[in-house]
Amino acid sequence: GQQVMQIPQYQHVQEGEDFTTYCNSSTTLSNIQWYKQRPGGHPVFLIQLVKSGEVKKQKRLTFQFGEAKKNSSLHITATQTTDVGTYFCAGPGDYKLSFGAGTTVTVRA
Amino acid sequence: GAGVSQSPSNKVTEKGKDVELRCDPISGHTALYWYRQRLGQGLEFLIYFQGNSAPDKSGLPSDRFSAERTGESVSTLTIQRTQQEDSAVYLCASSPSTGDVYEQYFGPGTRLTVT
Numbered sequence: 172g173q174q175v176m177q178i179p180q181y182q183h184v185q186e187g188e189d190f191t192t193y194c195n196s197s198t199t200l201s202n203i204q205w206y207k208q209r210p211g212g213h214p215v216f217l218i219q220l221v222k223s224g225e226v227k228k229q230k231r232l233t234f235q236f237g238e239a240k241k242n243s244s245l246h247i248t249a250t251q252t253t254d255v256g257t258y259f260c261a262g263p264g265d266y267k268l269s270f271g272a273g274t275t276v277t278v279r280a
Numbered sequence: 281g282a283g284v285s286q287s288p289s290n291k292v293t294e295k296g297k298d299v300e301l302r303c304d305p306i307s308g309h310t311a312l313y314w315y316r317q318r319l320g321q322g323l324e325f326l327i328y329f330q331g332n333s334a335p336d337k338s339g340l341p342s343d344r345f346s347a348e349r350t351g352e353s354v355s356t357l358t359i360q361r362t363q364q365e366d367s368a369v370y371l372c373a374s375s376p377s378t379g380d381v382y383e384q385y386f387g388p389g390t391r392l393t394v395t
Binding site for chain 1: 320322373384386
């Protein structure tokens with residue numbers, strides 16, 4: 172079935188630096204979603220990408236969908252302590268989402 | 281409006297006991313999902329409901345796990361004869377559609393601890 176893989180599993184970032192997390196699929200995705208889960212919280216929807224090569228920005232977060240619609244990335248600029256948490260990508264698998272294992276981000280002040 | 285609610289927020293039970301977890305989805309959402317999340321792990325799909333269709337139970341880890349949903353309303357997840365490996369946060373999510381275009385809205389989860 173549909174599987175999405177995320178790398179890295181852990182991302183330790185110095186406050187103020189940029190980083191990117193990646194999501195890869197073995198099959199072409201009709202769309203991909205990103206969620207954020209703060210420590211002790213529940214996943215919260217961030218964004219959905221649908222079109223090949225699509226790029227969407229939310230303040231310091233930039234989301235990109237690959238041209239082949241098999242991969243996606245989340246780039247965060249000028250990381251802040253509020254960015255701490257686990258970021259999940261999720262692709263449609265049949266009629267339900269298949270979540271990646273997530274990238275857990277910690278920030279050094 | 282109100283989001284997805286789950287109860288109880290925390291449940292501590294003894295090994296071998298049965299537990300029942302409740303999820304109230306967002307009104308009007310036809311799809312409802314249950315996930316399990318062990319400490320520091322990702323989301324493990326358990327079961328999916330869509331309207332009055334037969335649920336997708338393919339993620340249930342054993343026959344000790346079952347879930348029900350009446351129409352497009354409340355769902356309950358039941359775990360019989362709980363084991364210590366059942367300890368986890370159980371998350372419920374609802375979505376307005378089964379299509380590819382709608383996000384899932386998660387509840388706060390029920391933290392289950394089996395002693």
